[in-house]
Amino acid sequence: MQRRDFLAQGAALGVPLEAALMQQNPPRYTGKPELKISDVQVFLVGAGRTYVYVKVLTDQGIHGWGEAYSAGPDEATAATVRDFKEWLVGKDPRNVEYLWATMYNFTRFPGGLVVNAAISGIEQALWDIAGKAAGLPVYMLIGGKCRDKIRVYQSAGGKTPELLAENAKQLIAKYGYTAIKCAPHPGGAQSMPYNAVTRAAGQRAEAVREAVGPDVDLGFDAHAVIWEPYRALQMAEVLKPVRPLFLEEPLRMENVDALAGLRRKAQVPIATGECLYTKYEFRQVLAKEAADIVQPDICLAGGVLEQKKIAAMAEAHYVMVAPHNPLGPLATLVNVHFAASTPNFLILEYAPDDRSPRKDLIKGDPILVKDGYLPIPDKPGWGYEMDEEAFKRLPGKPWHRGFAFRADGAPDFI
Numbered sequence: 363m364q365r366r367d368f369l370a371q372g373a374a375l376g377v378p379l380e381a382a383l384m385q386q387n388p389p390r391y392t393g394k395p396e397l398k399i400s401d402v403q404v405f406l407v408g409a410g411r412t413y414v415y416v417k418v419l420t421d422q423g424i425h426g427w428g429e430a431y432s433a434g435p436d437e438a439t440a441a442t443v444r445d446f447k448e449w450l451v452g453k454d455p456r457n458v459e460y461l462w463a464t465m466y467n468f469t470r471f472p473g474g475l476v477v478n479a480a481i482s483g484i485e486q487a488l489w490d491i492a493g494k495a496a497g498l499p500v501y502m503l504i505g506g507k508c509r510d511k512i513r514v515y516q517s518a519g520g521k522t523p524e525l526l527a528e529n530a531k532q533l534i535a536k537y538g539y540t541a542i543k544c545a546p547h548p549g550g551a552q553s554m555p556y557n558a559v560t561r562a563a564g565q566r567a568e569a570v571r572e573a574v575g576p577d578v579d580l581g582f583d584a585h586a587v588i589w590e591p592y593r594a595l596q597m598a599e600v601l602k603p604v605r606p607l608f609l610e611e612p613l614r615m616e617n618v619d620a621l622a623g624l625r626r627k628a629q630v631p632i633a634t635g636e637c638l639y640t641k642y643e644f645r646q647v648l649a650k651e652a653a654d655i656v657q658p659d660i661c662l663a664g665g666v667l668e669q670k671k672i673a674a675m676a677e678a679h680y681v682m683v684a685p686h687n688p689l690g691p692l693a694t695l696v697n698v699h700f701a702a703s704t705p706n707f708l709i710l711e712y713a714p715d716d717r718s719p720r721k722d723l724i725k726g727d728p729i730l731v732k733d734g735y736l737p738i739p740d741k742p743g744w745g746y747e748m749d750e751e752a753f754k755r756l757p758g759k760p761w762h763r764g765f766a767f768r769a770d771g772a773p774d775f776i
Contacts, residue, residue, distance in 0.1 A: 397495060
């Protein structure tokens with residue numbers, strides 16, 4: 363069509379001259395001006411346990427926030443973030459794949475807990491910047507929404523079956539959860555005969571099922587305290603009558619073959635993954651069919667894009683994803699973006715952000731659970747700004763998992 367004919371047609375349709383010209387010659391997208399990382403900061407914040415927050419700043423005033431896993435030696439994670447800083451300053455933060463590969467590939471050996479926690483926190487902050495620069499929530503940059511709200515569950519506690527059941531019932535009444543998780547082991551299990559442990563686990567499971575009814579999903583977290591596969595199988599058998607959603611970490615993860623063997627025998631769904639890093643370690647779990655549900659931690663497994671890759675690998679193996687999420691409110695929101703854009707997402711671990719000190723860590727109001735679901739935000743980036751003034755009032759403290767010993771004095775696992 364000739365230019366004059368195009369304009370005449372536009373005039374006939376009531377299209378303004380400027381709009382008609384743009385339809386004929388649409389402007390070419392040239393991208394935003396290049397951003398450069400100017401600084402990387404890290405904060406240790408005490409809010410129940412120590413949280414590790416990463417702030418990446420740019421030369422154009424845009425900054426991003428991420429949360430690294432609370433590894434226990436949290437000062438080590440903070441030192442690792444600071445060490446990565448010199449690799450990152452001057453680079454465009456939106457080149458997330460490039461910067462992730464730089465941190466991962468040029469670390470001397472494949473990273474463990476501390477290195478991967480640091481990478482995860484930094485990577486999240488890069489996505490926050492990318493979202494803010496584009497004026498979009500992060501989930502729109504990683505696939506868009508494939509659901510309208512995010513199903514969550516909370517863990518219930520209680521020393522006795524009766525207290526556990528009552529706590530679970532109260533949580534459902536308050537937050538509307540459609541799923542609850544609890545520990546099957548009674549307190550002090552490491553010093554009890556295993557027959558007593560499994561008998562108590564069955565009593566706890568039955569009490570919760572009776573309290574919440576037949577339709578609420580129940581997860582049971584064994585916390586990887588069991589070495590012996592036959593004992594893990596015994597635990598699975600006593601939980602089977604309540605039809606659990608999953609049995610989480612029934613075995614330690616050092617031996618994937620042992621877990622795969624357990625899954626072939628157990629008649630309950632097996633979940634694992636919170637202590638695994640990157641797609642490489644999850645590849646073994648999936649290839650050996652060792653789990654029905656994988657539980658990567660977005661603050662540890664490598665960050666947002668790495669968790670998306672893990673989820674895609676899991677999808678190809680018909681495995682669902684239920685992210686591990688025991689940390690702060692930012693970690694929850696990052697997981698919401700992941701869950702919003704991931705088709706094989708199942709359910710998210712959640713701790714309510716409606717109480718101090720958790721709610722004090724962010725500026726403004728946190729997103730809150732309603733009828734067992736979290737809403738999906740629509741603000742650019744993650745949608746949260748962290749409160750650095752609150753950080754000053756809540757300094758981090760040294761933290762590690764509690765010690766536990768067997769009846770004979772040997773160190774146990776918790």
